[in-house]
Amino acid sequence: MEAVYADLVQHQVELEIKNSELEETHKFVNSVLSAMTDVLLACDTNGTIEQVNAALEQLTGKPADAFLLEPLASVFSAECAEKVAQISQVLRRELVIDIELNVRCADNSTTPLALNCSPRYDHDGRVVGMVLIGRPVGELRRAYDQLKQTQQQLVHSEKMASLGRLVAGVAHELNNPISFVFGNMHVLKRYGSRITQYLQKVEEMHGGESLRALQDEYRIDRILGDMEPLIDGTLEGAERISEIVQDLRRYSGGQREPAETIDLTATIHKAVEWVVRASRIQPEVDYVLPEELELETRKGQVHQILVNLIQNALDAMGEREQPRLLLRCEQREGKCQVSVTDNGPGIADHDLPHIFEPFFTNKPVGQGTGLGLYISYGLAQELGGDLTARNVPEAGACFTLTLPL
Ligand SMILES: Nc1ncnc2c1ncn2[C@@H]1O[C@H](COP(=O)(O)OP(=O)(O)OP(=O)(O)O)[C@@H](O)[C@H]1O
Ligand SMILES: [Mg+2]
Known part of the structure; x- marks a missing residue:
């Protein structure tokens, strides 16, 4: 009896040691899973989700419970169904690497994930499910887009500088x-x-x-x-x-007037008056301007840029029955932006990259030198600002002059 009791105690001790080892392993696995910045999903052979990690919770804004025991397809947006079906190929021990799927988030948006999948085996080497590891590429793609945009700007300003x-x-x-x-x-x-x-x-x-x-x-x-x-x-x-x-x-440099304090609102009004008075086109002009906006800058240069932009806008609206011009001025982040929008035909996509180049013009010989925008761009840069162009849906072209406040 005593021996049986001693055996029992011995078993109990061993069991407790095994149990605490198991707990340690469990904690270890969990800490590794939650330290991973890549997303992890484990499912059985039917594609029912058995485990996810914290990275997926963070990426989607949904708790782990929202995924467990759900079908794998429910994680991704509907248009990815075909690619999700490909994943089960891993069960036949085929490689599935680098497929890109969009994950549904809590706020109904989606975010792209680059996935690699591998089969999961039991102790006898039988396939019992699959493991998906995904890297969120949304951030990367945004960074890439931004890099590309910055690079284009650099190339553009370098091109303008060497043209200059x-x-x-x-x-x-x-x-x-x-x-x-x-x-x-x-x-x-x-x-x-x-x-x-x-x-x-x-x-x-x-x-x-x-x-x-x-x-x-x-x-x-x-x-x-x-x-x-x-x-x-x-x-x-x-x-x-x-x-x-x-x-x-x-x-190109030479004559520079000194900077002075000007009222930009008044300068805008004056430039419009100037151009419109001398033109056969009499547009309806809308102003969205502050009452007054004081700015330390070179008045003549700002005036010249505005006159060029307004003149171009009027030229572009020559065929319009009801020409309309919109002048808007906004302040943001230590800068002010003046935009001139017309309701002309806008700028053709293939012309957009070239309109700031010297001698680029679509006007008949003798009517345009193609220097207006080139000079205006250079002046804006000289003032520490910028000049950009875009087309506005349901209107024509919109030119934005940015000046430092
Ligand atoms: N508001 C606008 N809408 C449509 N196209 C425009 C507009 N502004 C400029 N453009 C296009 O950009 C070209 C270049 O403009 P830019 O002012 O540099 O030269 P220009 O007006 O042709 O000649 P000028 O030297 O007399 O100003 C124009 O010929 C026109 O094709
Ligand atoms: Mg012009």
């Missing part, structure tokens, strides 16, 4: 020859009118048959008639080139 250097160089080189073409044309105009007068006098004084014949032979009358319009046209062209060169040189 190129244009400044060309403008500098053009400045000399164009100014002597310009100067010489003025002298030629004076000479032309003097020669015309001289020939008229010669004819009056010595006009005879032979002189007349000579003049006809060399078509002198026609040449004299053409001389003035030809010279005037050339002068006009030279004048226009000279203006363009001046514009380019002005933008």
Whole structure:
């Protein structure tokens, strides 16, 4: 009897040791599972979920109980059904790696998960279920998108900067020859009118048959008639080139007015008045502006940018029966954003990446130089701000000028 009792006590002690070892193992497994940042799901061969880890709870905002004993498909959104069905291939010991599924979250949103699946075996080596390990890729994808956007911006500003250097160089080189073409044309105009007068006098004084014949032979009358319009046209062209060169040189650094405190609201009103008064297009103008907005900046440059944007908007609305212009100004995060929105046709997708380039224009020859936006972009950068363009659904184009407050 005593021996039986001693045996029993011995068994009891062994059982307690085994039990505490089991508890330790359990705690260990649980701590590993909850320390995992990857999502873990274990299910049986029918796809009924048996265990999930804390990472899945965190990702979905649902408690573990919401998953246990549910079918695997219920974890993922409906459009993933086909891919979820693929998972059971692991039961036939086929590899299932790197499939991407969308997990349903508590707030009805979904989030992407890159999954690898492996079969789970019992102690006899029989397949008794599967284990899914998933890495949330939403955050990664957002970071990637942001990186891509930043890279595009960098490429864009680098492109604009090197275009700026190129244009400044060309403008500098053009400045000399164009100014002597310009100067010489003025002298030629004076000479032309003097020669015309001289020939008229010669004819009056010595006009005879032979002189007349000579003049006809060399078509002198026609040449004299053409001389003035030809010279005037050339002068006009030279004048226009000279203006363009001046514009380019002005933008590329040189003349800088000092910064002053301006009321942006008043500057916006003034720019609109300026352009609209001189235009045949008379749009309905809506303003969403603060009563007053004080800003330390260079007034002339801000005015020039706004005038360019408003002029473009009016040009774009030429065909509209009811042209409408919206000027909006908002302050946020130490910046203010002025947007000019029109109800024109907007900007074609293939043009959007190019509109800020020098000499990009869709206007007929003689009507646009394609410098307005290029210069405005450069001025905005110089002011420590930015200029961007986008299309607005159900309206036309929207240009946003950002300035530091
Ligand atoms: N509000 C707008 N809506 C649609 N297209 C626009 C708008 N603003 C600009 N664009 C497009 O961008 C092009 C470039 O504009 P940008 O102001 O640089 O030159 P431009 O107006 O053609 O000539 P200019 O040098 O006389 O300003 C325009 O020709 C036009 O095709
Ligand atoms: Mg323009």
